[in-house]
Amino acid sequence: MNAARSTAFQSRRFLAQVVGSNKGQDQPKASSYKVVVVGGGAGGLSVASTLSETLGNNAVAVIDPSDVHYYQPLWTFVGAGLKTFDESKMPMSEVMPEKAQWIKNSVASFSPNKNTVTLANGDSISYDYLVVAAGIQVNWGKIKNLPQTLGKNGVTSNYAADSVEKTNEFVKAFKGGNALFTMPSTPIKCAGAPQKAMYLAEEQWRKAGIRDKTNINYFTGLGKIFAIDKYGNELLKICKARNLNINYFTDLTEIKPDTKEAVFNIIGGDKKGSQLTLPYDFLHVVPPMSSPDFIKSSELANADGWVDVNKDTLRHNKFSNVYSLGDCSSLPTSKTAAAITAQSAVLKHNLLNDINGEGKEPSKYDGYTSCPLITGSETLILAEFSGYTGKPQETFPFDQSKESYLTYLLTKELIPEIYWKSMIKGTWDGPAKYRKLFGSA
Ligand SMILES: Cc1cc2nc3c(=O)[nH]c(=O)nc-3n(C[C@H](O)[C@H](O)[C@H](O)COP(=O)(O)OP(=O)(O)OC[C@H]3O[C@@H](n4cnc5c(N)ncnc54)[C@H](O)[C@@H]3O)c2cc1C
Missing domain, CATH: 3.50.50.60 (FAD/NAD(P)-binding domain)
Incomplete structure (x- = not known):
């Protein structure tokens, strides 16, 4: 380094130390x-x-x-x-x-x-x-034995950075048997994600030729598959056509790793107050949150x-x-x-x-929210609605409750780009202006 460049480098470093920098946590902070x-x-x-x-x-x-x-x-x-973990971070x-x-x-x-x-x-x-x-806050400890079981012997969750890759590993290793997917009764982030994991796994097992050896059960703590009926009704049709059993008002409370059993509290309906214990070969868990x-x-x-x-x-x-x-x-x-x-x-x-x-x-704020319900490796139902009115607020001029390849591609390829390049840079205000453009508002 010549003397002039060395001086410039040192003065930049000195300046950075004085004013601090967002890149380093050791800088002096106000x-x-x-x-x-x-x-x-x-x-x-x-x-x-x-x-x-x-x-x-x-x-x-x-x-x-x-x-x-x-x-x-x-x-x-x-x-x-369908994406690598590295692409998410x-x-x-x-x-x-x-x-x-x-x-x-x-x-x-x-x-x-x-x-x-x-x-x-x-x-x-x-x-x-x-x-x-x-x-x-994801309350992993609220399900007995979950923290020590997660990521082992078929127990996984897409909700943690250190277990999400295990989902794909366990789906691929699965040879048939009982597959359970859970959703708690508490509010959670992305209320559609627990069932998206099921649709994607079921498709893989079908393609692998082991679907007829596989029982798939979805356990939700809620009384509906999805809050907004326009989308929920379509999801129920998909579950029926693909032989996915939906169990309502059931909250996972314990995992028994030695016997590979899952224990559920029944919190509504005729059997309210009782428990259900089921064997599992694959268990995708979404814990309670707060x-x-x-x-x-x-x-x-x-x-x-x-x-x-x-x-x-x-x-x-x-x-x-x-x-x-x-x-x-x-x-x-x-x-x-x-x-x-x-x-x-x-x-x-x-x-x-x-x-x-x-x-x-x-x-x-009008309560706008959206949930891209991925139903397969090429299909998606793009739920967009106001959580305040319960009414759909769709962006595109077609019925978004039907499975679509276009909205699948949008969610998989375009929205992540928007997230990294615009949303977290503060320049993406959501699709409201496109709703107006497409005349769907
Ligand atoms: C499996 C999965 C699928 C999802 N799918 C979708 C989807 O398809 N579409 C969609 O729109 N959303 C989806 N979501 C939900 C979405 O990721 C969240 O709603 C969103 O990230 C919430 O943003 P946030 O800023 O509130 O919280 P986060 O993005 O979770 O950020 C919270 C930040 O706070 C920091 N923090 C925590 N505690 C402290 C503390 N004590 N002091 C300082 N900082 C702290 C954390 O380190 C973190 O960086 C999904 C989530 C999951 C897990």
Whole structure:
């Protein structure tokens, strides 16, 4: 390195040390920010990107302990061997907005009356505005023996980074027998994903010629296969045609690894209060979920533990400088990344309105959400609806409750591109404008 380049390199390094950088967690960090965003997932990044661009360098901090950012919707494809796990992840340092500060730590508690959060290492960070986007907590330990059984002897889940590849491995190794797929009675992220795993596995077993040796049962804690009947009715037809047995009001409570049995509590219907024990050769588990403990125990939580926000404006019902979006929020709609596309646009409008004091009309969220129900390696039912009205809000000018190859390709190839290149960069506000363009709004 010549002397001039060496000096330039050293001064850049010195500068980086002084002002800090989102790429490194060892850089000195400020303890006060205009906006603090808790969580660098789908919701946190889509908000932090726009806010940091608008407010400039180091006005926004994102607090997240994870080295890796996952595009979780891809895990259904990964579990079926249709995408690789690597395609679902990026180093957090590479997706963090350039102008935001990444504080690589966990939030342990909130003090909304003092406008501070406390980190797991005891540091206190203060804010003018707070955005909470910490996702949902998957309660693996609530099913007896699940933590030690997961990823072994046919027990798997598409809901964890370290077991999703096992789904494909176990589906391929399966030689016939009892295959069970579960869905809990609690709210979960992507309520369609538990059954998508079943449709994709069934197709593989059919193609492998072992379908007639295989019993497939789906156990849901709920009383319906899908919340919106327009799509649920089509799914029921598919289940009937493909001999997939649906069992309602059944919650998995225990796995007996020694005898390879699954134990269910029956929580509704004629046999309410009883238990059912079934042998399994393949078991795809979706555990109960809840708001994260550190939110549940905070003043930000409603009675059910979620961040208590107004369903229209996404502003906290008690603390006016606090907002929330995504899976940890109380928004009464289905918890998906698709829902966040519409939520983040509303949140950013309203929060920037507060900051700039322009007194613009608040933007309102209409409950839009979407669930791409993958029914095979070339078919998909694209459910799009408002969780607030229960009415479909479809983008395309055709009946999306019918299986389609076009929406399959869109979900598998185009939407991941939109996610990485636009959604988490803060420039994708969801498909509402296309609904207008196609005349479907
Ligand atoms: C198998 C599967 C399939 C799915 N399929 C679809 C689909 O097809 N379509 C769709 O739209 N959605 C789908 N989803 C749901 C979607 O991934 C989530 O709804 C979305 O990621 C929620 O975004 P979020 O920002 O609320 O939470 P996340 O994206 O989960 O991000 C939360 C972030 O908060 C961080 N965090 C947690 N605790 C703390 C703490 N104490 N302090 C600081 N940071 C913290 C985490 O590290 C994480 O980075 C699927 C999910 C799964 C698991």
